Amino acid sequence: QSVLTQPPSVSEAPRQRVTISCSGSSSNIGNNAVDWYQQLPGKAPKLLIYYDDLLPSGVSDRFSGSKSGTSASLAISGLQSEDEADYYCAAWDDSLHVYVFGTGTKVAVL
């Protein structure tokens, strides 16, 4: 039920910046806030960004979120090897009456 579309993978060299897109619709991203989760290999997801662009306590400020219309983005600056993980966007969908997650993006540090 992945109605939020993300690129399958992105890669970049250390210390560079990557951006992950999350495309939705008016019933989810267009009308509700977006969250982002980081899932390290073999681990549970962890909240990275909430309410479009807010950082939870303890999360590095190298991560930032933004939203425009029915799309959202997660940016990682100063890329580090420890950032290699899967990243998921999420939002409530008013039409489906469910929380929907993105298709997930694997970040690789070259």
Next chain:
Amino acid sequence: QVQLQESGPGLVKPSQTLSLTCSVSGGSINSDIYYWTWIRQPAGRGLEWIGRISSSGNTNYNPSLKSRVTMSVDTSKNQFSLNLNSVTAADTAVYYCARLRLVVGSGWFDPWGQGTLVTVSS
């Protein structure tokens, strides 16, 4: 800080009922601002929201699973539970419990339990 821990059988036979419990520590499950949720992830695939329950027992389920899902909460034990009946191999997944913070127009899952793998097989 609040921690969540899933428990339950790792193997369930087809057509039977999957039952999991999430124990909450470091804080009370009784809250007006938090819901308690279940999310699952088949191997190598994405996340699927199963449903949520408040400490007073109000529930919302994913319509795709609604006919088979029941959630309950036991405030005396600081636990909440998931029952999924008539399981098939398609229900094989890692099941996570998580706390859901609700605000107008949004909600976020934090923290998450470590997850428990449930395999449906005879």
